[in-house]
Structure formats: structure tokens, C-alpha cells
Amino acid sequence: MKPRPEWESESEPESPAERTSRFVPLRRDDARPVSAPRKPEASAPASGPAPAAQQPQAPAPSLSGAERTRQQPMPPRPPLDLLAELTNTPPPPETPVRTAVRRVKIWTPLVLLLLIVYAIVQEVRPLPTPGLELSADPTYTFDGGDPTLAWPGQGQSAVTVDGVGSLGTEGAQKPAPIASVAKVMTAYVVLKGHPLTGKEEGEKITVDQQAEDESKRAEESTAPLKKDQRLTEKQLLQLLMIPSGNNAARLFARWDAPNEAAFVTKMNDAAKALGMDSTTYTDPSGLKKTTVSTASDQLKLAKAVMQNEVFRQIVDTPQIDIEGIGGTIYNNNTLLLQPGVSGIKTGSSTPAGGNLLWSANTIVDGKKLWIYGAVMGQQAGTGRVYDSLQQSLDKSLKLIQDAQKAVTSATVVRKGDVVGYVDDGFGGRTPVVATKNLKAMGWPGLKVELAVTGNGKKISNTATAGTAVGLVTVGSGAGKVSAPVALQQDLKEPTFGQKLTRIG
Structure with a gap:
């Protein structure tokens, strides 16, 4: 049998034993004690190969960490410890500052996302319907003292003015x-x-x-x-x-x-x-x-x-x-x-x-x-x-x-008088004024009630000055009188900041 050329023997692939011998364990518990080198045996006769019983036995390949994991699951390890094992670098020591920084990095994106969602919801949320409120005095008293009536002086009597x-x-x-x-x-x-x-x-x-x-x-x-x-x-x-x-x-x-x-x-x-x-x-x-x-x-x-x-x-x-x-x-x-x-x-x-x-x-x-x-x-x-x-x-x-x-009459509200306001639901108040004089029936000393009410139409969130938005009324029942009220100035839509800070 011809001996192999030297170049051929150098290009021969490594055996499993040779590859295993180069593995560098990352953990101390993966290390295996190396057996003492075997003493060389006597050279085989030149006339032929050594008997099979005398040929050296290749050492059995050791199990890698991945193979052992498949056979026996390892408990979960902290990320920094695992990174240290992979890089052969010990984890940095835990400090309050390092903990705080790590929490900021984790929670900041989530908080920013929640803020963005909140802002979008507040922007598209339906606006509250504006309401009318009275700002003038809720009552009006006719000038003069109580009227003098010729009561009979016996029995019982009563007098009323319908609607007044x-x-x-x-x-x-x-x-x-x-x-x-x-x-x-x-x-x-x-x-x-x-x-x-x-x-x-x-x-x-x-x-x-x-x-x-x-x-x-x-x-x-x-x-x-x-x-x-x-x-x-x-x-x-x-x-x-x-x-x-x-x-x-x-x-x-x-x-x-x-x-x-x-x-x-x-x-x-x-x-x-x-x-x-x-x-x-x-x-x-x-x-x-x-x-x-x-x-x-x-x-x-x-x-x-x-x-x-x-x-x-x-x-x-x-x-x-x-x-x-x-x-x-x-x-x-x-x-x-x-x-x-x-x-x-x-x-x-x-x-x-x-x-x-x-x-x-x-x-x-x-x-x-x-x-x-x-x-x-x-x-x-x-x-x-x-x-x-x-x-x-x-x-x-x-x-x-x-x-x-x-029975007489009196001008209770004059044209242009501010009698109330429109509340836009965000704290904004747009004044409303009477569009004409309003006379009421009564008698000296009589106290009548004032109120501002809607006119049957929904008040828009935006409107120009002069838009009729309701009525101012005096009295009650059949004697009630009323006059239209209109915006004294433009009613503007709430700003983005007002929408953003809206609670109710």
C-alpha cells in the first residue's frame, strides 16, 4: 500500500473528536476533566500496520451545551447573566440610578403612546350642547306700594288677574x-x-x-x-x-x-x-x-x-x-x-x-x-x-x-340688555341680549319672575353675533310675555387645549 502524499493528509477533514477538542466552554459547570495523555506505544513494524488491538482509540466526543439543554431543560436565567455568559463579561452591578434609567427606557414609549391616544380621543369626542343661563335678576318688582282695594269687610273675598x-x-x-x-x-x-x-x-x-x-x-x-x-x-x-x-x-x-x-x-x-x-x-x-x-x-x-x-x-x-x-x-x-x-x-x-x-x-x-x-x-x-x-x-x-x-304695565327688559349667556360646556360664556323691549302686566308692588329659555332649536357650537338662540320671559301662565334673545358676540368652537383638558 502506497503511503499518502503529505498534501493530501493535510487537507483531510477534521474528525468529530478534533472539533470537539477545540470547544471553549462558557460556564464552569460545562468543563470536563482532561484525562492524562496516553503513553505512546511501540512503533509498529515497518512491514505493515499495527494490529487492530494496538491501534489508539479516539476519545468519545463530549456533549455540547445545546445538546445537554435538549436533554435536561435549564432554569430561566436573567438576561444580563445570559449576556454575560455569551460574551464572557460579568453583568454590571445593580444601582438605583441604573434601575431608574432602565425603567424610564421601558415606560416612556408606553406613556407617550397613551398620551397620543388620549389626545386623539379628546379631539374627536362629541362636543357638549351649549346651554342658556340667566344672568339678569331673576325677579322684577313693579314700582310703588301695594294697591288699595275696597274689600267688603265681612265674609271672605279673593281677587286674581289671570296669568299674572x-x-x-x-x-x-x-x-x-x-x-x-x-x-x-x-x-x-x-x-x-x-x-x-x-x-x-x-x-x-x-x-x-x-x-x-x-x-x-x-x-x-x-x-x-x-x-x-x-x-x-x-x-x-x-x-x-x-x-x-x-x-x-x-x-x-x-x-x-x-x-x-x-x-x-x-x-x-x-x-x-x-x-x-x-x-x-x-x-x-x-x-x-x-x-x-x-x-x-x-x-x-x-x-x-x-x-x-x-x-x-x-x-x-x-x-x-x-x-x-x-x-x-x-x-x-x-x-x-x-x-x-x-x-x-x-x-x-x-x-x-x-x-x-x-x-x-x-x-x-x-x-x-x-x-x-x-x-x-x-x-x-x-x-x-x-x-x-x-x-x-x-x-x-x-x-x-x-x-x-x-293693573298696569312696565318695561321689564329693554332692547340690548344683557339678560343671560350661552355656556359652551368648557367654561366659556357668550353674552345674549334682548332684541326688543319687553313689557309685562302687573300692579304696584307685584314681583314677577324672569327666565331665559330655548326657542325650540338646538344651539350650535359655533355661531355669529346676532344669531337668535332663545327667549327671555316674564311672568307665567296666560300672562307670560317673551322676547327673543341673540348672541352679543361670536360663539367660537373650543380650542384644542380646552378639548384636551376636558374632564366631564
């Missing part, structure tokens, strides 16, 4: 008999169940025998009714209110309800709904002294029933001729001939004395205002009911005339 307020009361407001004034509630209940408007006459009502028999009672005020007469609802209302027919009241009760008791229940339910807490009805005509009320309660009923135009026309009728009823019928309320007086109902009896629930009007700045009053419990001292009724009429007329004189 009460002019006052006199006497204890305690339940007392009201006599035929009770018929106002009878008419109210009938019209609630069977409404009439304009020139409507309503349903036909047949007079029964009881109504005819009751028309012959001399001790009561009655209407001349005959059995089987056919009267319209409006005609029977006229007989109820103008001559104050007790039999007409009872006929209405039997027509509208199964019986008179059921109708009386309706009357009391209506009184409760109107807030007449001191009122009790026990019959539809008021003849019974157990039908009681107060002057203040009757004003609540007056304001409600006078909303019906047919009723207003009937109670403002001094005299009337009704088809089928012989002769002219005269109203007991003789005040209807006085300027501005327009109703409502008289009532008199020995227990009740003379009573009058009245309505009147006055014109202020071209506008009609309704005044309602009640005078109850007037006793003439003569023993005659008629004299007590006349006294209630006389006392009421003086009260009416004083009330008509007391």
Missing part, C-alpha cells in the same frame, strides 16, 4: 255655603262631558215630569220647564245660569249621569282635579247648605270654566228670550251692565248670605286682561236674602273697579 297673579284675599278662607254659585261647577262638568264651541247648540234634552213639578216651587229659583219639552244643551245651560234654575241643574244631572248622586260624584272629582281642596259638593244646584267652598277655590274654577267660549257668552248675557220659554228671562247679575264686567254667577240663601263669583276685564297697552273675583258671606242684616245678594253685588262692583285701575 293674586291681588290678595280678605277674610278666613274656610269652607262656607255657596248657594247657587254651585251651578258653575254643574255647567263645567256638563261641558267637559259634552263640549260646545262656536255656534253649536248641542244635543236635544227632553224635560221630564220631575223638572216640571220642581218648576212650581215658590221657595226656589227655577226655570219654567214643561214635560216633554225638547231643549238643546245650550238652551238648558242658559236656563241654568241666567235665571239660576235649580230644576235645570237637577235635570242636567239626571241627563249626564245615571242619577243625581253619580253626577255629584263627578262634581267633586272635578273639584279635586282643579285643586279645590276646601270644596265639597252635595247637590247640583247648591240649595243644600252642605255644599261648601272658599273664595280662593272658586277662583280656580272660574279660570277653568271661562276658557269655554260658549259659557263666556252665556254668563255675559243680561237678558234673553228662549224659544219655547214664554217671556224674557233676566239675569240676577245686574253688574253685567257695568263697563268690563262679564259674569259669572250669583248665589244667595239664608245660610250662605249673598255671594257673587265675578269676572271682569281691563285693557292695558291694547291687551285684554281677565280679572276674577269672589265675594262670599255678605249679610245685610235685614233678614231678607235679596238684600244680602244686593250687598254682595255692591261690594263686588267697588272691588272690580279698584282691580281694573290697579
